[in-house]
Amino acid sequence: MESIGVLLVAQVIPYLEQELEKRYKLFRVWEYPQLPIEHANSIRAVVGNASAGANAALIEALPKLEIVSSFSVGVDMIDLDTCKEKGIRVTNTPDVLTEEVADLSIGLMLALLRRICQCDRYVRAGNWKKGDFKLTTKFSGKTVGIIGLGRIGEAVAKRAEGFNCPICYYSRTEKRDSKYKYYPNVVELASNCDILVVACPLTKETHHIINREVINALGPKGYLINIGRGKHVDEAELVSALQDGRLGGAGLDVFENEPVVPEELFGLENVVLLPHVGSGTIETRHAMADLVLGNLEAHFLGKPLLTPLV
């Protein structure tokens, strides 16, 4: 196994890096501004993450590439079409963070509607001595609209139902056996829910799926929760809507140009901002690493892949 070349194209947790080093001949892309041909010809696998994968150029440069194993659930940084064309396998790390992300999305909804962050700040600043905190908006019973009823979307729905929230959704195709109400487009979904959650994969079609029209449909009493990808949302439009009061509020764990967060959002009370903590747990990342290693091992032993996408 030592002679199998693996190219690491992004920073991953130390555990994964060490294991890859042990099992394969590991090349770290940041150590090779120009990858020498003999190395390029020995690389049979690429390991990336949510922010760096394998585009067409890289795939072309690695003639022996057989598999791309991503340390993330999202694979928008991998050119899936080129991989399909060339018979290159692609794996990701689904299911290890479904519950975490779903928990966090409910946490964001509660923090937003019940102004928990403001409550906390109010007490710490000593303002409670001057008077009671203000009234906030009840969460239980609010209609939750979900874009993308995949694993994460379903998990969000199940939790929200515990709060007596009616659930509705939009996805590319209606899910016939779902008990939730389906809307054929996002604008209609936004018009008919109080809280809109983005829980779909990022593709060409879903880029900026949250645009001005959707934001306006959600309205001044509506809330947006983004636990998908920053590029799902037209961030400039979002910022302007929040500043104008056209949108009730937003809970964001992802941003279009991470690590940059629009400063205009900092002064707003009706916004909760988190630095992409949704996949951040130690347990999760360990499990994700094990999936990457497991998929690579299975591939090179000729066994069925654990979590193939392509």
Add this chain to the structure above:
Amino acid sequence: MLYWDMPYAIHNSVQNETDQVCFSHSHPSTPLSLGNSFIYFILWKCFKENPHGLWMSATGIKQCAEVANQKIINSTTLLELNHQAMTDKHKHNDDKKLQPILVFGPPLVFPTFEAQNLQNYHFLKAYSSQLPLHQFLAKQNVDPSSIQVILCNPHQKLSVDVIPLLPSLSLIVTTSAGTDHIDLTECSHRNIQVVSIAGEHAEDIADMTVGLLIDVIWKISATNRHVRKWGPSIPLNFSFGYKLEGKRVGIVGLGKIGVEVGKRLEAFGCKIMYNGRSQKPLVTYPFYSNVLELASNSDILVISCSLNEQTRHMVNREVMLALGKEGIIVNVGRGALIDEKELVRCLMEGKIGGAGLDVYENEPNIPKELIQLDNVVLSPHAASLTSNRLNSVCERVTERLEAFFSSKLPNILVLDD
């Protein structure tokens, strides 16, 4: 309209051939009580068919009154009359005649309630005065024995001098579930009814409980605070937070609020257990007979029971140590359910993982050590402060007080329709 001065009233009504009898303040020195007037109304109704019968002797009228006393009247009519009587008071804006209500707290709903009831009650705002009650009332020119009702909330404890000072006090309405600000023993001795109108707040409080818990786990408030300081470029790859699935949640007090919390956390995949005064027969969650055992078997402890002599400082150092250094406490009951000094010590020493607190022992003061900690989320007793709940509380307080003041009817049997 019903006239206070009945013989005149009967005469007038018959003359006007009205179906209603009028209320008015006749002679300030001899107002008839509301109760008597109803008796006379019945009397009038009986004689409606026979106007000539009105011209009876005083004895005759008295005899009819006694008969009418035992007559069964329709309760709807009674309530309509009540309402009519109350609204008719609009026409007589005489402060002295308005029922006094002594207000402590004040309840959050009070400004709305006051605005809606300026013509109905004389509000004595005891909360706005530093004076002892008897001086406050003297200053307002109010006889303590005229006060039958107190409206209050936990913001202001009713001091020991209050109840003894008010011989006519029969009803205390508090806009909270908790009643530890009222001396219930004294009320029971004096036959004073204590009514708790908290509105349907179990859902709101349960929502807040879950919100505080997830916040502590994921450090949402702390991070949200820091992001705004670090910006515009934020450090990524934080690795705190974990999923709730599989975590054991021990609920102390499985009342209305505890049940709603259990229901919500079940949807997250938590294992729910509880402790309370006694096991609940229809509940399938495992029961632990004491808090210490519950804490030993939990990852998360939710405190949602009432405060009394048995439960004071129930969550002490032993319980917190049993919960352990990964353990999280969420308190939405009363501050004094937890030994607050010990809680602070345990948090500072890392003996427990974190805490979400909506209540404290000495509100609105909080232990200053908590301000530095990132593993606590602090909320200003806001768990039930939603606009939905306030409207419903205002309505119910209005109804309850109206019912109280119009129900002072001696010896009349009322049929439910």
